[in-house]
Amino acid sequence: MNIVPTRTFTQKYHVKTVVWLTLFILLVIGTAKMTGVDFIMFFANFGQFTALLQQMAKPDWQYTSLVVQPILETIQMALIGTTVGTLVAIPFSVLAARNIVKNKFLRGIIRFILNLVRTLPDLMLAALFVAIVGIGPVAGVFTLAIFSFGMISKLFYEAIETIDEGPLEALQAAGANKIQMVVFAVIPQVFNYFVSYFLYTFEINVRASTVLGYLGAGGIGVYLQRSLDQFAYGQTAIIILGILMVVLIIDGVSNTLRERLL
Amino acid sequence: MTEKPIIEFQHVSKTYQNGTIGLKDINLSIPQGQFLVVVGLSGAGKSTLMRTINRMHDISTGNIFVDGESIVHLEGKELRRLRRSIGMIFQNFNLVKRSSVQRNVLSGRVGYYSTWKSTLGLFSKEDKQKAIEALQRVGLGEKLYSRADELSGGQQQRVAIARAFMQDPKIVLADEPIASLDPLTTESVMDDLKRLNEEFHITVIVNLHSVSLARRFGDRIIGLRGGELVYDEPISKVTEKDLEAIYQPVSIVKKSEVQA
Numbered sequence: 121m122n123i124v125p126t127r128t129f130t131q132k133y134h135v136k137t138v139v140w141l142t143l144f145i146l147l148v149i150g151t152a153k154m155t156g157v158d159f160i161m162f163f164a165n166f167g168q169f170t171a172l173l174q175q176m177a178k179p180d181w182q183y184t185s186l187v188v189q190p191i192l193e194t195i196q197m198a199l200i201g202t203t204v205g206t207l208v209a210i211p212f213s214v215l216a217a218r219n220i221v222k223n224k225f226l227r228g229i230i231r232f233i234l235n236l237v238r239t240l241p242d243l244m245l246a247a248l249f250v251a252i253v254g255i256g257p258v259a260g261v262f263t264l265a266i267f268s269f270g271m272i273s274k275l276f277y278e279a280i281e282t283i284d285e286g287p288l289e290a291l292q293a294a295g296a297n298k299i300q301m302v303v304f305a306v307i308p309q310v311f312n313y314f315v316s317y318f319l320y321t322f323e324i325n326v327r328a329s330t331v332l333g334y335l336g337a338g339g340i341g342v343y344l345q346r347s348l349d350q351f352a353y354g355q356t357a358i359i360i361l362g363i364l365m366v367v368l369i370i371d372g373v374s375n376t377l378r379e380r381l382l
Numbered sequence: 383m384t385e386k387p388i389i390e391f392q393h394v395s396k397t398y399q400n401g402t403i404g405l406k407d408i409n410l411s412i413p414q415g416q417f418l419v420v421v422g423l424s425g426a427g428k429s430t431l432m433r434t435i436n437r438m439h440d441i442s443t444g445n446i447f448v449d450g451e452s453i454v455h456l457e458g459k460e461l462r463r464l465r466r467s468i469g470m471i472f473q474n475f476n477l478v479k480r481s482s483v484q485r486n487v488l489s490g491r492v493g494y495y496s497t498w499k500s501t502l503g504l505f506s507k508e509d510k511q512k513a514i515e516a517l518q519r520v521g522l523g524e525k526l527y528s529r530a531d532e533l534s535g536g537q538q539q540r541v542a543i544a545r546a547f548m549q550d551p552k553i554v555l556a557d558e559p560i561a562s563l564d565p566l567t568t569e570s571v572m573d574d575l576k577r578l579n580e581e582f583h584i585t586v587i588v589n590l591h592s593v594s595l596a597r598r599f600g601d602r603i604i605g606l607r608g609g610e611l612v613y614d615e616p617i618s619k620v621t622e623k624d625l626e627a628i629y630q631p632v633s634i635v636k637k638s639e640v641q642a
Contacts, residue, residue, distance in 0.1 A: 294492065297462060304481075308480045
């Protein structure tokens with residue numbers, strides 16, 4: 121009875137894997153055809169790109185002092201927006217987690233709201249808030265807060281759903297109410313995820329706020345748009361370098377914190 | 383054994399939604415201060431029986447009294463009040479691994495605090511002192527500020543016992559408390575439970591697989607098989623042979639009963 125069975129044809133030649141891979145490749149080629157992606161044109165006109173790069177390779181260093189202030193403004197916008205979004209996201213993510221809220225109906229409503237918020241494009245939100253509160257960083261903060269809220273609440277509730285449920289049971293058996301269960305058994309288990317997702321969102325918001333500037337929502341984006349409009353690519357280079365610095369710093373802080381918290 | 387019962391089961395049955403029978407017409411009276419050991423095969427209903435006492439499981443029919451009061455219809459605040467008076471020990475300890483030992487022990491006390499006070503961690507001086515004493519009682523005073531996942535399995539289970547002790551429980555339920563421990567730590571965990579029973583007159587109910595431990599620590603042993611109470615004797619009358627019978631696969635036992 122102790123004989124190794126022979127593999128079937130399907131198992132031996134990995135038929136399933138081959139079929140799926142072929143399908144996937146066909147799908148990519150097909151969609152490229154339909155959307156009209158033309159690689160030949162891309163490479164033929166590559167010179168345009170290098171020309172732009174050459175111009176940007178001579179950064180206009182004198183512009184640096186002018187850029188510091190708006191970059192700081194961008195960071196401030198991102199920080200306030202992310203913080204506000206996160207604070208609102210925490211209760212929502214708890215209510216959306218399958219292992220905390222057993223009531224399907226309530227959870228469904230909360231998740232629907234979250235899906236709705238995530239569907240709203242941030243550019244549309246920015247345009248909306250510029251119309252409401254006027255041109256300036258305040259519109260950017262509101263936009264980023266809502267954008268962060270949508271993203272963070274999804275990341276958070278997925279983190280909450282992965283926790284060890286033993287401590288929840290223990291707290292419940294000790295006579296804790298729902299809020300006490302969340303505070304004592306859930307939050308400590310997901311806290312490091314929360315910090316890490318907060319920083320991740322913060323980084324995304326710094327980059328997103330450059331685009332928001334196009335719509336007049338304040339920050340470095342306003343300067344980016346101006347430099348591009350004036351074909352002042354030396355200035356563009358400085359702005360991009362500045363944003364890169366900020367992103368690198370956030371990434372470094374995020375890594376250090378995560379290591380310490382784990 | 384003439385003391386008034388602290389827990390009483392009257393014709394308790396439990397059928398799960400998928401039709402599985404958890405408990406079948408259980409009648410059981412447990413006096414205050416008893417050390418009761420429940421034995422039986424996995425799936426015999428030991429955990430279910432235990433969890434009906436603090437209403438972590440609801441029953442289908444029958445009635446359960448704790449301290450003379452029916453508990454089957456308790457809700458909200460009253461249910462939490464019942465649970466707070468019943469400590470529970472789990473096979474997997476169920477500590478919050480990333481929290482300190484102190485916070486884990488104190489979390490046994492939250493049933494006595496308002497939501498906002500406990501949320502902000504505003505535990506009274508007395509309770510913090512009580513947590514230290516509870517920890518010292520299980521020999522782990524020096525671990526107060528360690529993170530729970532730095533402790534060994536046996537130490538974690540003893541922290542869980544300290545947490546249960548914080549509840550000022552009248553009853554402690556221990557669901558296979560030693561199933562994931564080595565023989566040496568098993569000893570100390572069982573000793574800790576026995577001390578709660580003897581020093582504080584706490585009623586202790588333990589689910590066990592080990593027949594020898596059951597005989598050493600229990601005042602009384604009950605056996606479950608297929609959700610039915612098939613054995614109930616004080617420790618003085620328990621024989622090795624009885625216990626072996628409880629652990630027979632159901633089919634064999636049925637046959638031998640017919641022959642007898």
